[in-house]
Amino acid sequence: MSLRFVLDPDLTPELREAIVALWVDVTNAGGAVGFVAPVTAADVRTIADPTLAGIADGPDRLLLGFAGERLVAMAIFTENRFHLKTHYRVLTRVMVHPDTQGHGYGLDLMREAERIGRRMGLAALQVTVRDGLGLDGFYRGLGYREVGRLPGALRVGPGDDRDEIFMWLDLTGG
Numbered sequence: 001m002s003l004r005f006v007l008d009p010d011l012t013p014e015l016r017e018a019i020v021a022l023w024v025d026v027t028n029a030g031g032a033v034g035f036v037a038p039v040t041a042a043d044v045r046t047i048a049d050p051t052l053a054g055i056a057d058g059p060d061r062l063l064l065g066f067a068g069e070r071l072v073a074m075a076i077f078t079e080n081r082f083h084l085k086t087h088y089r090v091l092t093r094v095m096v097h098p099d100t101q102g103h104g105y106g107l108d109l110m111r112e113a114e115r116i117g118r119r120m121g122l123a124a125l126q127v128t129v130r131d132g133l134g135l136d137g138f139y140r141g142l143g144y145r146e147v148g149r150l151p152g153a154l155r156v157g158p159g160d161d162r163d164e165i166f167m168w169l170d171l172t173g174g
Contacts, residue, residue, distance in 0.1 A: 003065035003073060003105055005112045011056050018071045019052070019064075020044050022097055029098035032130035036156045051076065051093065063116065065096075065109050072097040073109045077116070088124040089117065110142050114169065123172050130154055131163035144169045 009015060023044045027035045034047055054060040055076065065073030073096045077089040091113055096105045117125050127144060129135045131154075136146065144167040152161035 001067050001103075003067060003108050003112075005109075006064045006066065007116060008055075008061055009064055011052055011062075015071075016048075016052060017041075019074065020048050022071055022074060022095060023048060023093070025097055025099075026095040030133075031095055031098070032133055032135065033093055033095050054078075061116075063109070063113055065105060065112070067100060067105070072100045073105050075109055075113050077113070077120075088122055088126060089120075090126045090128065092128075094127065106138065107142070110139075114142075114171070117169075118171050123170070125169045125171065127167045127169075129165040129167060130156070131165055136165050136167065139167045142169070 020041050023033060024039055024041055026033050027039045027044070028037045030037060035043065051060075052062075055062045059079040059081070061077040063075045063077065064071055075094045076092045078092045079089060080086070091110075094109070094113075096109060113125065125144075126147075127139055129139060131149075140146075146165055147168045148166035150164040150166075153164040154162040156162055
């Protein structure tokens with residue numbers, strides 16, 4: 001089953017709850033989406049609420065992927081909020097529900113984000129990756145290249161500091 005994508009959906013209370021539930025499930029399965037497991041919906045709402053406000057009130061944009069009627073994927077086009085960086089966006093909170101992984105949904109989500117980025121007239125997309133999970137290899141396979149690394153910038157637990165990897169996809173064709 002292929003995903004149905006929705007850009008800039010109406011953020012109803014039900015959809016907000018589905019987004020939080022997806023975020024909780026992804027985090028608790030080991031996903032690197034801003035938290036370290038275990039988390040509850042209340043934990044996730046501390047970040048989800050202001051994040052969704054940045055989408056509802058602008059300038060950020062939300063891309064959701066549905067398998068049938070079920071929310072299974074999301075990514076946020078985060079605006080840099082700096083006038084010298086309006087030509088690219090950072091994709092944040094990129095996630096696919098853990099029980100749907102292996103179906104190509106991550107690839108589909110990122111390809112749709114790339115199409116949207118091109119339609120928006122962006123020069124590039126950036127993602128930030130937590131080292132140690134192999135995610136940089138996934139993004140490399142999509143054409144992203146590592147452009148920077150902050151050693152030990154992410155403290156995921158006592159004595160467990162991970163590099164923060166910055167990856168870049170040129171959308172200009174060059």
